[in-house]
Amino acid sequence: AAWTPEAGWHDAGLRPYGPLSLDPATAVLHYAQSVFEGLKAYRHDDGSIWAFRPEANAARFQRSAARMALPELPVEAFVDSIDLLVGTDSEWVPTGGEASLYLRPFMFASEVFLGVRPAKHVTYSLIASPAGAYFASGVKPISIWLSSEYTRAAPGGTGAAKCAGNYAASLIAQQEAIANGCDQVCFLDALERKWVEELGGMNLYFVSADGSITTPQLTGTILEGITRDAILTLAGDLDYKVEERPVSIDEWRDGVASGEITEVFACGTAAVITPLGRLAWTGGELVMGEETGPVTREIRAALLDIQYGRAQDRRGWMHRIV
Numbered sequence: 001a002a003w004t005p006e007a008g009w010h011d012a013g014l015r016p017y018g019p020l021s022l023d024p025a026t027a028v029l030h031y032a033q034s035v036f037e038g039l040k041a042y043r044h045d046d047g048s049i050w051a052f053r054p055e056a057n058a059a060r061f062q063r064s065a066a067r068m069a070l071p072e073l074p075v076e077a078f079v080d081s082i083d084l085l086v087g088t089d090s091e092w093v094p095t096g097g098e099a100s101l102y103l104r105p106f107m108f109a110s111e112v113f114l115g116v117r118p119a120k121h122v123t124y125s126l127i128a129s130p131a132g133a134y135f136a137s138g139v140k141p142i143s144i145w146l147s148s149e150y151t152r153a154a155p156g157g158t159g160a161a162k163c164a165g166n167y168a169a170s171l172i173a174q175q176e177a178i179a180n181g182c183d184q185v186c187f188l189d190a191l192e193r194k195w196v197e198e199l200g201g202m203n204l205y206f207v208s209a210d211g212s213i214t215t216p217q218l219t220g221t222i223l224e225g226i227t228r229d230a231i232l233t234l235a236g237d238l239d240y241k242v243e244e245r246p247v248s249i250d251e252w253r254d255g256v257a258s259g260e261i262t263e264v265f266a267c268g269t270a271a272v273i274t275p276l277g278r279l280a281w282t283g284g285e286l287v288m289g290e291e292t293g294p295v296t297r298e299i300r301a302a303l304l305d306i307q308y309g310r311a312q313d314r315r316g317w318m319h320r321i322v
């Protein structure tokens, strides 16, 4: 679909998949005025196809767009685009294990001009791709690199928006993580370099020996993960005490060393819930174990059971597409 200030959203419809042809002076190529989402559609045993909380992704898409001076796409239009694309051929949604159809809605400045101002021509699109289980050989703890040189987001910046530029800025830190033998980068806050924020593409949770579960509080510099939000609710249902508050890197390191923190896991749409096995930084490391902890496993199973229709969807999180 296209947007202009005069016409609003128009030209919505299904198009054959293929290359976009862009003028070299298209604004997004120069100023990165672009936002996106990531969510999944799941096939249930009876053949029906469902998306997990698309309205929540639509709302975050609106917040991201507002921060990037892009127009608001109505929630219904966002959800309709998913129904239209996935409904066209539900065979695209794979069967088996933790397979799903990954959905990627995105919006960008498609006006042709050079100059720093919000575009007056914007394009919205949705593409999809089948995704297998994130871990081919079962869930395995990943290793994390604590970046001391780079931060992801600063107060007043774009950290809470799912905008293209955030990911461009974090590529070098992710590259550093890989170069140091780790799977993902972990970012601290930009001001004090003390507070744990999130991974390159996942939010974090800490499980304490007393049975409480803690996630770093949203400060405007952390992406408000839909999975993070779902876990706040599910962990409460499972009778864990759930806390959102600032977590310092010292609390993490000391807590694991003393046994007060028993499990650490990351969460996001792509990998659902992933245990952390090791945290490394320049000159040191903290080993958290090669096993997936029981709380991580329990919450992971509870979430997957809802997504794959094996457990009752008490909160209406699942949206039926077909």
Ligand code: PMP
Residues within 6 Å of the ligand: 038, 198, 199, 200, 201, 202, 203, 223, 224, 225, 226, 227, 228, 267, 268, 269, 270
């Ligand atoms: N943080 C970042 C930076 C991300 O890119 C993602 C993935 N969207 C997340 C957290 C997790 O968000 P969600 O649970 O909505 O996938």
